[in-house]
Every structure is written in structure tokens, then in C-alpha cells.
Amino acid sequence: MSSIDTVLMTGKPVATALYERLKPRIEVLGQKGITPGLVALLVGDDPASAIYVGSKTRKFEELGLLAETRTLPGDISRDDLLAVIAELNAADRFHGLLVQLPLPNHLPANDLLESVAPAKDIDGFHPFNLGRLLAGNPTFIPCTPQGILELLSHYGITVAGRHAVIVGRSNIVGKPLAALLSAKQPSGNATVTLCHTGTANLAHHTRQADLLIVASGQAGLVTPDMVTPGVVIVDVGINRTGDDSPKGYHLRGDVDTEKMLGIAQAITPVPGGVGPLTVAMLVSNTVLAAERSAGVVHN
Ligand code: GUN
Numbered sequence: 001m002s003s004i005d006t007v008l009m010t011g012k013p014v015a016t017a018l019y020e021r022l023k024p025r026i027e028v029l030g031q032k033g034i035t036p037g038l039v040a041l042l043v044g045d046d047p048a049s050a051i052y053v054g055s056k057t058r059k060f061e062e063l064g065l066l067a068e069t070r071t072l073p074g075d076i077s078r079d080d081l082l083a084v085i086a087e088l089n090a091a092d093r094f095h096g097l098l099v100q101l102p103l104p105n106h107l108p109a110n111d112l113l114e115s116v117a118p119a120k121d122i123d124g125f126h127p128f129n130l131g132r133l134l135a136g137n138p139t140f141i142p143c144t145p146q147g148i149l150e151l152l153s154h155y156g157i158t159v160a161g162r163h164a165v166i167v168g169r170s171n172i173v174g175k176p177l178a179a180l181l182s183a184k185q186p187s188g189n190a191t192v193t194l195c196h197t198g199t200a201n202l203a204h205h206t207r208q209a210d211l212l213i214v215a216s217g218q219a220g221l222v223t224p225d226m227v228t229p230g231v232v233i234v235d236v237g238i239n240r241t242g243d244d245s246p247k248g249y250h251l252r253g254d255v256d257t258e259k260m261l262g263i264a265q266a267i268t269p270v271p272g273g274v275g276p277l278t279v280a281m282l283v284s285n286t287v288l289a290a291e292r293s294a295g296v297v298h299n
Contacts (some may be wrong), residue, residue, distance in 0.1 A: 004229060007155065007266035011147070011276035014154040018280045019063065025287055025298050026063065036290035037066035038122070038282070039094040041084065043107065044074030048240065049100045056098075059279050065286070066093060074104050081107060082115050089117040095293055096122035096286035101172065119292065122285035125171060134179050140285050145177040147277025148213065148234055149187050155266060157211070157232050160189035165205055167222065167254070168215035169196040173236055177213060202226070214254040222255040224263055233260060233267040236274050 029036060038060055040053045053069055060067035070084065088097050097120040103109050113121075118128040124140035132139050152159060164181045168174040174194060181190045195205050203226040206212055214222050215236035227233070237254030253270030260267050268274055291298055 003262040004265060006261045006264050009151055009155045009234075009266050009268045009273060011151060011268070011273050014147075014151050015276040015280040017154065018150065018277075018284060022063075022284060022287055025291065026065070028296060028298075029287070029290055029294065032294055032296070034290055034294050035064070035066050035093075036060075036096075036283075036286045037068075037094045038096040038098070038286050039068045039070060039088050039091070041070050041072060041081075041088075041097070041099045043072045043076060043081065043100070044104050046102070049102070053100050055275075056279050056282055059283060060286075063283065065283070068094070076107075078107055078111070081112060085112065085115045089115075089120060094120065095289040096120055096282075098123050098282070120289060122282060122289055124176070124285070130171065130176065133176055136183055140288070141180065141281075142172060142176045143278045143281035143285065144173050144215075144236060144274060145180050146281045146284075147274060148177060148236070149180060150281070151234070151268065151274065151277055152211075152232075153187065157266065159187060159211065162190050162210035163193070163208055164190040164211040164213065165193045165195060165209035166213045166215070167195045167202070167206065168217065168236070169194055170215060173213075173215040177215075181211075216254045218254055219252040220254070220256050224256075224259045227260070227263065229263050230265050231263075233264045234274065235268050235270050238270055238275065 042049060042053050057067035057069055088094055097116050099112055113125045114127060116126055118126045121129050122140055124142040129140050166174050166178055178192045178194045181188050182192045193205055195202055206222060206226045207228050209231055211232045213234040217237060219239035219241055233255055235253035235255040239252045240249040241252050243250045251271050257267055257269055
């Protein structure tokens with residue numbers, strides 16, 4: 001049996017190319033005395049969230065951009081958090097404001113995300129921005145789905161006319177990605193199946209995929225028997241599994257990458273696949289927000 005030479009779609013070169021494209025736009029803003037600025041709200045002490053926010057703000061600093069993290073106690077009240085968001089909505093030095101998810105259970109994420117000024121909602125999670133995306137007229141596209149499109153384009157993966165199967169219906173990845181991949185756009189035009197925890201016979205659907213995007217949050221959910229050889233796999237999962245390494249955990253995707261080598265046409269590694277693109281798109285959206293606030297139009 002001939003084996004496929006699987007392409008490992010790493011995110012770093014895609015992110016690097018994106019930063020190169022952003023540099024002249026950042027320079028134009030700099031000439032006007034504007035430094036794109038991000039403020040991230042980190043509520044509570046979830047260690048994974050702290051790492052994600054740290055990698056976002058570090059990248060901003062590396063690029064000479066402004067990034068600030070507001071760390072807030074895990075037992076903060078809804079009203080106190082709303083007051084912090086209102087203060088930051090009004091702070092001109094921040095063009096982007098993000099609330100790192102997940103939030104502690106007592107806080108209503110939907111209400112809080114609705115309180116972020118839509119013009120600063122660089123995550124694209126506000127219902128106004130999600131609605132614009134669904135209507136085919138996006139203002140800010142959520143970072144991970146946008147990063148996945150960039151990754152596919154970089155590696156020359158055709159989307160149009162193919163069957164994309166998404167596993168996971170979150171507002172952060174699955175739902176916006178379904179809208180983007182099915183949009184009447186050169187980067188879309190796929191036929192989309194959206195699977196979730198209520199899907200009967202998941203493997204039946206994943207085997208139909210030309211393009212399989214897994215964002216389920218379940219380590220190793222998709223196994224080789226669930227795919228058809230030649231499939232392109234994007235693994236969005238980043239799960240901590242306990243082990244005896246110095247860190248005390250190991251990062252695993254929703255797909256077992258090793259076992260897909262020789263079967264998939266292409267696959268993203270975990271870590272180092274989609275992750276760097278989520279950060280790159282956050283920078284891109286923040287630059288866009290700064291341009292809009294300054295009335296700068298880029299082509
Ligand atoms: N939690 C997991 N992914 C994300 C993201 O893209 N943005 C925010 N704010 N929180 C997240």
C-alpha cells in the first residue's frame with residue numbers, strides 16, 4: 001500500500017509572513033503618533049489562560065506595540081467587571097479590548113462580551129460583530145477561524161467546492177468558521193457539516209471530510225479509523241494531559257498527529273499549528289482597529 005507523504009502545516013512561517021505584511025501598516029500609524037494598543041482582561045487564576053494572555057501580550061511587545069494585562073480576582077462581581085470594561089472602552093490608548101475566556105462560572109460571559117465596545121472587539125465575539133460576519137459583511141473576524149483560513153491559503157489547500165467537516169460548535173471557533181468556510185468568497189465556498197456533542201455517529205461524518213477541522217476540546221477524539229486517506233486536518237485542540245514531565249502536563253491536540261502521518265494529506269501539529277495564528281490575527285485585528293480609529297484606510 002502506498003503511503004502519503006503528510007505535510008506538517010506549522011503555524012510559525014504563516015504568522016511570520018503575516019507580521020511582515022503588518023509592518024508597513026504599523027509604520028504608517030507610527031508616523032501619525034499612533035501605537036496600536038491592546039488591553040487583556042484576565043479574570044481569576046486559570047493557568048492556561050494566563051499562559052495564553054502572556055503569549056499574546058509578549059508578541060505585541062516584541063513588535064513595539066502596546067499591551068497591558070489587567071488581572072482581576074476570580075470572585076469579582078459582574079457589576080465590578082462591567083465597570084472595568086466601561087473604563088477601558090473609554091481609554092483612547094487601547095484600540096483593542098479582550099476578555100480572556102473561559103470566565104469563572106458566576107460571571108455571565110454573554111452579557112460581559114456584549115459590554116465590550118464593538119469597535120474595540122478585536123476578538124470578534126460581540127453579537128454585533130458575529131452578526132456582521134453571518135451577514136457576509138464582517139468587521140472583526142474571530143482570530144482562530146481567521147487564522148485557519150490564512151493557514152490553509154498559505155499551504156495552498158483548496159477550500160472551494162470541498163466538503164469541510166467541523167467538530168465543535170463554539171462561538172470562538174466552530175460557528176464562525178462554519179460561516180467563513182460556507183461564505184460566497186474565494187476563501188470559502190465549501191460545503192460545511194458542523195458536528196457537535198449531539199451528533200450521532202461522529203465517525204460517519206468525519207469520514208466524509210475533505211477538510212476536517214477539530215475544535216472539540218477532547219484530547220485524541222479523532223482517530224485514524226475516523227478519516228479517509230488524503231484528508232486535510234486542522235487540529236485546534238490544545239489539551240493538558242497529566243504526565244510526569246517537569247511541567248506536570250503534556251499538550252495534546254484533539255487528533256493524534258503521529259497516527260495520522262501517512263494517512264492525511266496535511267495536518268497541523270499541536271502545539272505550533274493553529275496557536276501562533278490566533279496570536280497573529282489578534283495583532284492584525286488590533287492594527288485594523290487602530291487604523292479605523294485614526295481614519296487610516298489600508299488596501
Ligand atoms: N479563549 C480561548 N480562545 C480565546 C480567544 O481567541 N479569545 C479569548 N478572549 N479567549 C479565548
